Amino acid sequence: MSRNGSFPPWAVPYRFSVQRSRREAEFECAAGHASSARHIHSFEREKRRGDGHNLIAVLRRERGCSRQEATAEAHRMTIGCLDEYLGLQERVPEMCDELGLGEAVRDRVRMGVEAIQHWINGTYEWALATGRHAAATEGAVATAEPAGRGSVDDLLSV
Structure with a gap:
């Protein structure tokens, strides 16, 4: 709620929010997609760093399968x-x-759905644009990774 007591236009109305299990499932699916996609993009980089928490590394270890599988x-x-x-x-x-929602409330619900769509796309675009998950083979990041360093945060602290 804002300071003047009104809700932002994208806020999901109470009658819609009571459909908690559906909303949670939608959000969990979106989060699962974004997280899994990040793991795929970052595998090479995390492998070089010795990070065993990447989804692909975990699947290989837990299932005893090949990298390709x-x-x-x-x-x-x-x-x-x-x-x-x-x-x-x-x-x-x-x-x-x-729920018998009127058009004004449906507009707010649509805005919430669009926000999730933008979040999914934005996560992907951000990763590509920033190189956060890139598997650089040259430069300061690639040099620092074998020592367990190489994230942007690590490099800024040097």
């Missing part, structure tokens, strides 16, 4: 999260109908 499974999981999110997103108008 683990990458394919991580990709399948990422697409699965996105497909599930898109399926939930398609049901939003139906849910609005069930």
